[in-house]
Every structure is written in C-alpha cells, then in structure tokens.
Amino acid sequence: HFANKIICVSRKQYQILMKYIPTTRSKAVITYNPPPPVPNIDKKLSDYPTILFSGGGSFVKGFDIAVEAISKIAAKHLCRIYITYGRKASVKQSVLLRELASKLHGKLTVLGRIPYEKLISLHELAWATLFPSIYEEPLPYAIMESYFLGTVPVASKVGGIPETIYGTPAEEFLFPAGNVDELIDKVEQLLSLSKEEILNIGTKLKDKVKRKLNKELIEEKLVKVFTEALQD
Numbered sequence: 001h002f003a004n005k006i007i008c009v010s011r012k013q014y015q016i017l018m019k020y021i022p023t024t025r026s027k028a029v030i031t032y033n034p035p036p037p038v039p040n041i042d043k044k045l046s047d048y049p050t051i052l053f054s055g056g057g058s059f060v061k062g063f064d065i066a067v068e069a070i071s072k073i074a075a076k077h078l079c080r081i082y083i084t085y086g087r088k089a090s091v092k093q094s095v096l097l098r099e100l101a102s103k104l105h106g107k108l109t110v111l112g113r114i115p116y117e118k119l120i121s122l123h124e125l126a127w128a129t130l131f132p133s134i135y136e137e138p139l140p141y142a143i144m145e146s147y148f149l150g151t152v153p154v155a156s157k158v159g160g161i162p163e164t165i166y167g168t169p170a171e172e173f174l175f176p177a178g179n180v181d182e183l184i185d186k187v188e189q190l191l192s193l194s195k196e197e198i199l200n201i202g203t204k205l206k207d208k209v210k211r212k213l214n215k216e217l218i219e220e221k222l223v224k225v226f227t228e229a230l231q232d
Contacts, residue, residue, distance in 0.1 A: 004229040007222075009033045009138045010160025016136060031221045032160070035213045036141050038148040039120060043202060045195045046125040049079040051187065052151070053130040054119070054142055056085025057093040062132030062156065062177075069132070069183045071100055074107040077191055082122055084111045123149045127198055128190050131155035134177045139164065147209040150202035154186045168208045169201040 001021075006028040008014040014030050053070065055061035070081050083097060089112070101108040111118075123129075129146045131153050139160035146153045152170050155161050156177040165171050173190060175182035190198065 003027060004232045005029060005225050007031050007225060011163050012136055012159050013138045029221075029225055031225060032164075032213055032218055033139055033141070033144070034215050034218045034222075035144050035148060038145055041120060041124050041149055043150050043199060044124060045127055045199060046080070047195075049077070049191050050122075050126045051079060051081045051128050051130060052084070052122055052126050053081065054084045055130070055132065057089035060133065060135045062130075062134055063093065065132040065134070065178065065180050065183065066130055067096065067100065068180050069130070069187065070108065071104070072180075072184055073187050074104045077188070079107060079191065081108045082111055083108070084114050084119060084122075120149070123151050126151050127195075128152045128154050128173075128187065130183070130187075131161065132177075132183055133158050135159075137161070144209075144213070147205055147213075150199075150206040152190060152198060152202050152205065154183065154190060156183075164209060164212060165205070168205045170205040 001024070004027065006017065006024055008017060008028055008030050009032055011030055014028055017028060018025055051073075053066050055063055055066060057063050073079065074081060089097070097108075097110045101110055123146075129151050131140070131143050131146075133140070133156050135158060137159035143153055143155060143161060147164070152173060153161075153165070154173045154175070155165070157174045158177050162171075162174060165174065173186045175186050
C-alpha cells in the first residue's frame with residue numbers, strides 16, 4: 001500500500017495481486033524479468049532420449065510428482081534421465097533417489113549440485129526438461145534458461161510459464177499442475193517425435209521467446225518504471 005510502483009513479472013502474478021489487493025491496480029505494471037545470461041550452444045540431441053529435472057527436493061517445485069513420473073517413464077521407455085539440484089536434498093530424498101536409480105538400471109543418474117558449465121553441456125544433449133511446479137511461480141529463471149537453450153520444457157501450467165510459451169509449438173507440452181498422468185502423457189508424446197522434430201520445436205521456441213523477452217526492451221521499461229516512481 002505504501003509503494004509508488006509495483007512490478008509484476010508475469011500477467012499471472014498481476015492477476016493474483018488484483019484479486020487480493022485490487023486497490024493497487026493504478027500502481028501495478030507488468031514487466032518480465034530480464035532473461036539470464038545464457039551461452040549460445042550447439043544443440044545436438046543424444047541418440048538416446050535424455051530428460052533433465054533440476055527442481056531438486058522442493059515439494060512446491062514438484063519433486064514428488066517428478067519422482068513418480070520418472071519411475072513410470074523409465075520403466076516403459078528407453079531413455080536417460082538426469083536429476084540435478086541447487087539446494088541439497090534431504091537424507092530421505094537422497095536415499096529414495098539412490099534406490100530408484102538402482103531399480104532403473106542406469107536409466108536414472110542423480111548428479112546433485114553441479115557446476116553451471118556441466119548443466120549447459122547436459123542441455124546440449126537434452127530432449128526435454130521437466131518443470132512440474134505446483135505453485136504459481138512468477139517466472140522461474142530455470143525455465144527461461146530452457147527457452148533460450150532451445151530445450152523443450154514439459155511444464156505445469158503455473159505462473160508466467162503458459163503466457164511465455166503461448167504461440168510456440170512447446171505449448172503442446174504443458175500440463176495441469178499436480179497431474180502425474182498428464183505429465184507422463186506429455187513426455188511420452190515428446191518421446192514419440194523424431195530428433196529433427198524436437199530440434200525444430202526447440203528452435204521455434206527459442207526464437208519466439210527471444211522476441212518476447214527482449215533484454216533491451218525489458219531494461220528500457222524497468223528504467224521507465226523507476227523514473228516514474230522517483231518523479232511521483
């Protein structure tokens with residue numbers, strides 16, 4: 001209530017704010033976060049379908065959903081799945097992942113926390129990344145990285161994800177938050193495609209999002225918002 005300006009980094013965040021604090025409408029503006037610095041990579045999909053999950057052990061990031069989906073996908077399909085995380089998983093979660101990796105006979109690799117360069121190298125090979133968050137994230141940087149690296153996200157319809165993917169072929173791989181069966185269906189749909197088709201989807205996604213999340217235009221808008229706030 002005391003703020004001069006309120007910056008919402010997605011339309012969904014703005015809608016939530018207006019629902020609960022409608023009196024702030026005149027002060028709120030929608031401006032996406034500037035995209036993170038992401039290197040240009042030579043995307044060369046592995047012959048063996050490769051899937052990444054970087055949500056770590058967080059419940060709200062969909063850890064439980066991801067584990068259930070991964071166990072069923074790997075049991076049915078020839079694929080390789082890597083799990084990484086920025087924050088350390090609990091002892092219970094680590095034991096669970098080790099046991100699951102053992103049952104899946106090399107299809108699942110738990111890398112834990114890895115250097116950023118290693119994550120980028122995984123993206124070079126990856127067919128898809130999993131984003132099964134169950135809460136309305138404004139616009140997570142992990143999925144923005146996926147966009148700009150041309151890796152197809154299989155993501156829940158939360159926060160700023162649908163609005164940034166809208167109008168791209170990757171929109172086909174969104175699923176309702178918390179729905180494990182839908183997540184599995186979307187991954188299986190993606191695995192049915194050829195490498196060329198997946199590369200084409202990733203390229204179109206990257207090109208479209210680069211225009212939508214233009215760093216220079218976003219920075220100009222942020223400067224304008226701060227300037228107006230200082231003049232109020």
